[in-house]
Amino acid sequence: MFHFSNIVRTKGDPEIVKGGPSLKQPADQLARALGWFSIGLGVVELFAPRRVTETLGMEGRETMVRAFGVREIMSGIMSLSVDKNAGLWTRVGGDGLDAAALLSGLTSDNPKKGNIALALLMVGGIAVLDYRAAQDTKPRRPPRDARRKLYPNRSGFPKGIESVRTAARQIAAHAKTHLKTHAETNEVKQGDERRVP
């Protein structure tokens, strides 16, 4: 893969000779795959809802399928972002909604109930993957109540804060006096200029 990146290097810049280990875990790769899958499915649901409802024998539910498509796309984008864990949990929730919608179509008079059963099976399988990926990509931030190391002695001022404050006050006082003198001198000069006919 890094051979491509070497091609786009500016001539003379360092090129990769040997790649090091990646920070990406298998769960990250799975999250990425699920994210793209979600976007793909969402696009189909959004732009070809009739094909979906006909396949499932659930004609008349096109609006719901479109809404599910928007949800899939949003979840997919989220799963591809740095907040992938939140995206994956929205996918787990979405799997529940998908299953509920499919179950509502699983009636004895639906000639396509075999397709619905197959779809339910697929949703179940995907839900397992979503749940697994969501578990494995949990943010590794420490919990709020975790014990943290504090740094109460790191002032950065080797001579102490009071010494710095005193020095700053002296400089400010000096600057004020200097400015005042400068302003008075300036006023005289301006006055002189005004007196020039």
Next chain:
Amino acid sequence: MKALVWHGKEDIRCDTVTDPEIQDPRDAIIKVTSCAICGSDLHLFHNFIPGMLPGDIMGHETMGEVVEVGSGVNGKLKKGDRVVVPFTIICGECEQCKRGNFSVCETTNRKRHLADKVFGHTTAGLFGYTHLTGGYPGGQAEYLRVPFADATHIKVPAGIPDEQLLFLSDIFPTGWQAAAQCDIEPTDTVAIWGCGPVGQMAIRSAILLGANRVIAIDCLPERLSMAEAGGATTINFETESVVERLQELTDGRGPEKCIDCVGMEAHVMPSLPDTLLDRAKQMVMAESDRPHVLREMIYVCRPGGIISVPGVYSGLSDMLPMGAFMNKGLTMRTGQTHVNRWTDDLLRRIEEGEIDPSFVITHTVPLAQGPEMYQVFRDKRESCVKVVLKP
């Protein structure tokens, strides 16, 4: 040599790469003795700033020893010199450099056609910081080529440890410039959002510049404790309202000076709906930045006050209260840091023992552990505030 290389979002690796070479007579090569991970490196880690390519070497806080110089360096550097490398690459000759506006040097961005399109005009080339600013290989590596090395360096004396000098490359002058451009007066209250490394430096700088009171805002106990140690009154935004508390502390007048050391990745909290909306828009690329801190600063700053923005913003920010900004007559000052404008003074302050910037370091690890440290720093694990890497 070994270097930390960007391979994509949340994917930085310690790769073996070819050694840098002198490409121009004004170049120098330095052997890196210390480098650091900057908060703004995390924006690249998250791929929120466009213009990174797989294979780019990270890092813009670097120091080391000169091992090779080009023929055009004209004796300004020689083999064996100890130098800190400012993150802004400067020519020292253009009109902006002559004015001291080093971060907008007109010469050093070798991909200025990109910057001209995106920003309107080019800015200086930066080390390890996207192809918008030249795509120069960064300093989280064993060796670094320094372009325009006759101007782009800070010579430092022997006898002071790397840890005290390294931050002259970025965070110390950045915090200093943030405070300096506030025109601090002895009666001023300065409020500083974000107690990361730049925030910590801004707190100390405001104290050194004579602020009457410094108020620091964050939510992490370790950072708040460090801010308090530096002389600040603290506000934890997870447990109290920033606006209410600032009003209380300033008798309802608001702080005269406000500094944003957070930038484009403001904390997202359900109790602050604008942060949720910003995050959603950022995710679908409808907005590049999360400017909650800017909104809060404009709202709370005392009329006639100054807002200073060292925090990095990359592109477009929505819903900024320009009505309040205009009617309150606020002034905003911002920019990447004109590092060399400040470093003579700051180096003197370090030498005289007025300040020791190494207080901010919480982790020192070998370069090879850099990729993991990006995660530790991002996730705020192990009470991490600043990571120094040793090649």
